[in-house]
Amino acid sequence: MIASYKKAQKITLIGSVANILLAVTKIAAGLFGRSEALVADGIHSFSDLVSDAVVIVGIKVSGRPADISHPLGHGKYEALSTILTSLILASAGMIIAYHAIFLVSGGNRRMPPAPITLIVALISIVSKEWLFRATKNIGQELNSGSLIANAWHHRSDAASSLVVLVGIIASYFGIWFADSTAAVIVGVLIIYEAYAIAKDAVNELVDAQMMSESQLNKIKSEISNIAGVFSVNSIITRKYGPNYIVDLSVAVGSISIELSTKLSAEITKLIKNNLINVRQVNVYFKASCDINEINNSRQERLSKRLIEISKDFDQIMGLHNYSFINSKRGVIAAIDIEVPGNITTERSHKIGKIFKDKAMIDSKDIIDMVVHVDPYHPDRELQNILWRKSG
Numbered sequence: 001m002i003a004s005y006k007k008a009q010k011i012t013l014i015g016s017v018a019n020i021l022l023a024v025t026k027i028a029a030g031l032f033g034r035s036e037a038l039v040a041d042g043i044h045s046f047s048d049l050v051s052d053a054v055v056i057v058g059i060k061v062s063g064r065p066a067d068i069s070h071p072l073g074h075g076k077y078e079a080l081s082t083i084l085t086s087l088i089l090a091s092a093g094m095i096i097a098y099h100a101i102f103l104v105s106g107g108n109r110r111m112p113p114a115p116i117t118l119i120v121a122l123i124s125i126v127s128k129e130w131l132f133r134a135t136k137n138i139g140q141e142l143n144s145g146s147l148i149a150n151a152w153h154h155r156s157d158a159a160s161s162l163v164v165l166v167g168i169i170a171s172y173f174g175i176w177f178a179d180s181t182a183a184v185i186v187g188v189l190i191i192y193e194a195y196a197i198a199k200d201a202v203n204e205l206v207d208a209q210m211m212s213e214s215q216l217n218k219i220k221s222e223i224s225n226i227a228g229v230f231s232v233n234s235i236i237t238r239k240y241g242p243n244y245i246v247d248l249s250v251a252v253g254s255i256s257i258e259l260s261t262k263l264s265a266e267i268t269k270l271i272k273n274n275l276i277n278v279r280q281v282n283v284y285f286k287a288s289c290d291i292n293e294i295n296n297s298r299q300e301r302l303s304k305r306l307i308e309i310s311k312d313f314d315q316i317m318g319l320h321n322y323s324f325i326n327s328k329r330g331v332i333a334a335i336d337i338e339v340p341g342n343i344t345t346e347r348s349h350k351i352g353k354i355f356k357d358k359a360m361i362d363s364k365d366i367i368d369m370v371v372h373v374d375p376y377h378p379d380r381e382l383q384n385i386l387w388r389k390s391g
């Protein structure tokens with residue numbers, strides 16, 4: 001997070017220095033060169049300075065770790081900083097547009113702007129376009145909404161400078177109101193830009209769905225293909241700064257805690273592999289009426305086969321706590337095996353893995369299986385016993 005903040009801070013500071021130089025140059029050139037549009041563009045650049053400061057503070061605060069008061073982190077502060085940036089922009093745009101309209105409506109004819117205004121407008125276009133590309137690339141890399149918003153702020157400044165350039169050129173062809181009209185257009189562009197960058201930030205603050213329907217359908221389809229999952233009931237994504245939180249409900253059978261833990265880990269891994277910047281995945285299981293315990297004859301056949309397989313292992317002392325769940329793709333099995341208490345943990349887990357692999361190869365009905373290893377204690381009372389060696 002510190003490295004990300006430094007990247008964001010560096011490009012924002014570069015933009016701030018450029019904004020100071022451009023703002024002073026454009027306002028001075030506009031005043032002395034008789035260009036109302038260039039003065040308006042300079043004021044726009046000064047508003048960029050305020051938004052740069054808001055972005056730096058917003059990213060720094062949003063990068064703070066979670067605490068008691070903010071268990072999901074401080075990511076929402078970045079959305080707040082983005083909205084504040086948009087309000088600053090909108091205010092600047094309205095002031096610029098109002099002043100320019102006042103001048104045009106007054107009918108005051110002015111001399112064409114001086115040639116220096118053309119040079120300054122060109123410099124602004126080139127420098128602002130470079131800042132847009134550099135800031136946007138880093139914003140996408142860090143998944144920072146406020147940094148991306150600031151990048152588009154640079155692009156809008158480049159666009160407004162282009163409008164200024166056209167207005168100044170038109171003034172040389174005798175269109176006396178072209179420069180002031182360009183200033184009005186700049187103001188309107190700034191107001192529209194403010195609306196555009198605030199839209200996503202507002203959606204983030206109100207926890208609107210932050211993924212496209214195609215992305216959601218792709219995730220649902222892949223999760224439904226996981227053994228043990230019958231279907232995905234719902235999936236909700238929320239954005240906290242650069243990170244996402246995903247909540248989903250899946251339909252399963254009456255599975256064990258161990259199997260549900262395994263399914264949750266597998267679903268979480270799948271989502272994080274498909275989506276960038278996922279901070280947290282919350283999986284909620286709901287029993288599905290379309291998945292039921294398998295019929296007695298099939299259960300008896302599978303149980304007998306597991307007993308036969310286990311008896312091929314000298315160190316498997318018994319089987320208990322078993323369940324078989326039927327899904328559209330096959331049977332999901334869960335079972336506990338007992339092994340001698342004096343063998344190593346590594347050895348006991350290896351026995352469990354070999355037993356699982358052999359059972360799944362032997363029985364084509366079983367599509368997934370959870371094997372839990374228990375130390376053998378002949379005097380311990382167990383529930384749901386398949387078979388057990390005598391003490």
